[in-house]
Amino acid sequence: MKADYRQIAADILEAIGGKDNVDKAAHCVTRLRLSLKDQSLVNEAKVKEADLVKGAFENSGVYQVVIGAGDVERVYAEFIKLAGLEAATVAEVKSAGGKKMNPLQKLVKVFSDVFMPIIPAIIVAGLLMGINNLLASEGLFVEGATLIEAYPNLQGLWDLINMMANTAFVFLPALVGWSATKRFGGSEVLGIVMGLLLVHPDLLNAWGYGQAALEGDVPTFNILGLFEIEKVGYQGQILPILAAAFILSHIEMFLKKHVPNAIQLLVVPITTIVVTGFLALAIVGPVTRGIGNVIATSLVNVFEVVPVVGALLFGLFYAPLVVTGMHHLFIAIDLQLIAETGGTFIWPMLALSNIAQGSAALAMFFVYKHNAKQKSMASTSAISAYFGITEPAMFGVNLPNKFPFYSAMIGSAIAAIFITLNDVQAIGIGVGGLPGFLSIFTDKILLFIVGMIIAIVVPFVLTFVLSKRYMKKGEIEENKVA
Template structure:
């Protein structure tokens, strides 16, 4: 592969890295490159055509991703980070497109020298170790914009169609999660094929540049990996309970590849209406997933605490007037009450806005005086919403944003659009103060006055539609949802439903829909438990036992991808069990007051006002789901020959008197 030549970012004397008076740069620990000593001008230009990857808050460095995949870091001066940005002024923002020789920054050479710092400008190619054999540097005097360096590709880089690490053997010193991570990266086409990576409760989710380079067969029988799924614009590697450890190992081995590449190369934009719909839906699911995953565990834990608190009240262990009740209630309710703050932080991180600023905006939405306004009545209404507030005489609907999710996700999106614009127009020297100032004011007003009421109206409407369908026939709704919900999990589409459940619980304190979903979880566990009991294959028994426990704890992916989907009839029997449990859940009007379902979430079915029929209905429906799924799977859904055809063949040979079955060789 032929890489583009780089130009001098400033005018001065071009020197090799060996001559730079800094051990980190001269040792090439950060990568290969070159430097400009004794700059004669403070104007700084881009070394290549590309897009801005990053700008340091202190203004002393700019990262640019070249169109050929190389990543350049322009570092202005040695140890100039200590000057806190005073001699620098950056003229670009992350995501901007720049051309080689285009002005990107200025630096005050006199101020740098007065501070007794070396003004040498260093250009580092941060991914040179992976891509380059050397950088040929033309030393001597040069003007900003002159060609001064030629990156030379490694020999293996000449074959760009070849997946990275395809012919490599795993290093002998890698073991455990590190070995699993290495194999995963190899299977998806190498680190250079990764655009970004995240994880959920059971899966490591990759956004790849080219999904065709990922080899599904590589993951068959790979220790530590249950299955792989291509869905929602992601390549999802199903791990199970060890997902966080594997993700950390993957992230460590990828380094900055995933994050940098996300800016370096955008997804190909669709050209048809259907393409745009799929693209938009994929992006929406990605945002919801990235926003909700970090708080799902908190919601689950809080739901369990709520259930325990209800039991303590039911059996008169404590009363609502005691300080004990107040403390436990705060533990159980805080994550729901302040949900906009937490989701704002995670959504901003997913969308590229400042997480702290968006979390502050979430604080604005949940501020006590805002709640008082939301509880007041207005004289007029629009779309059924009371105009109960005004801003400088402009009337608007002030909703109660505590316990809400979608308005703050929209706020994070608005911040991701406004923040880069503010950074462009606000000088670097005052950016630290005025970007947060204007961003909080602008986004807060946009949400409070316009987008918040609209999103609240839409999300409330969707919730009412779902509730209306359920109210028409709880029994039929339970049957249909119970039979098909886990099908959404296959493609990761359940993330479109989870926020609705969380919002429903946060707003009303309960969720009939979540009660049906709980029945589908225990059904998957019942089916894989039958496999565990029936199989004589040690490896399958070792996989299905933990998977059953995981499903009874509310996480069905290990059961589904490890066993049930792999042996298709098992999943069908589990779905029938889910339909039976869902039918009874609807028939008995089972309600749910917590977020955590399945068997571990039994306390979520305890009514805070006292133990009622929902709890007993939950036990009946869950028991039915397990029994139906277990019995059907044991009798009709699975036999060892499904998992080991060779063993079945040997059995046939014995029955035929050691003769080969017809049609075999």
């Protein structure tokens, strides 16, 4: 039966206090994000009764209604019509509630605002790198040879996929420059230019910097005989362009306030780029590269010294971090690890946590006996989680019943410990669910699949067993799952 999106939007709008109570509205992949004038006017029970709604909660001053991928866009389109609002970005909605955030929440919000728009490009690049990895893996499909060696006609296809896969990572500073400059209030096109400057072909490729430094052969710019700036690029790096975009935006905004309108077009862009570019290559880049190295090295050392503890903590607490929104920080960490070490051990654990939440929701499909709506919610949200979108499963099924959520955390932790002890890493960021194996280094794919089996079986069995032990007969059907 086709959903009545207009009616759903109307029901939500009424339950949150009407259109006069809505300041701004946006949506992400699965949720409506609402900045409300008075949170006390919200009838949360009524919000959760609306069709397709899988959960609702307030976080950092933003009221969020979990609907699910695809449907949320259609509900949002009707919602802003009924509320008489202009379409807004998630960043704008978060900014409206930003006064209620503590410093850590504000930092997380910045990372979320910057990385959310470019996640599709990063995921596509990760999947293509995984496919490229499979084609070039010796012995995986053909004994003693790669597919390309066995079938030379695949060479052209491999080269094409390799180029597509590397594009987003090679020019990652340009993507981040665009998104970060927009977030900080500057001109996006200048952010793109700054990002491209940091990966200019005249600069030494970032991946060749280590060897050049060891050999004492790093090229430099000689500035008027006074000092030298290393000619080093920042391919795949996050922190340098984030800092540069922040500086660029504030320089541009300062100049726009103080330069007469008649000469702004001539003075503002060139001054902004020259000053920021000089600072980025001379100071910001080297300093933030060092900070990034320290972060990556520290994480690697922690997981090498106490792998069980690191994996246990990440496996247990990644899902609760998703609830708070703090999981967006790990995108930057993953990308930093990939840039510094060639792979990331964090992302495979993330993928297993998503799978575990899906498995717990799937178990609830079998636990529910007669409630068709709850069975439907459990099955569809499980499928969504298996393909990397966990909010419907967590907010619609697992968190309201609690024990499925805890079961998923336990299964995720066990799976994370297993793959960490076996040094399973990903070559890139892909789809954080069942297709995740495509992004794993080929010699570790089978071990990752074992981890996937653990993440499927343990939460499923635990959820099913706990449902029998702790819930009275018929209580699940009577429980209203939002």
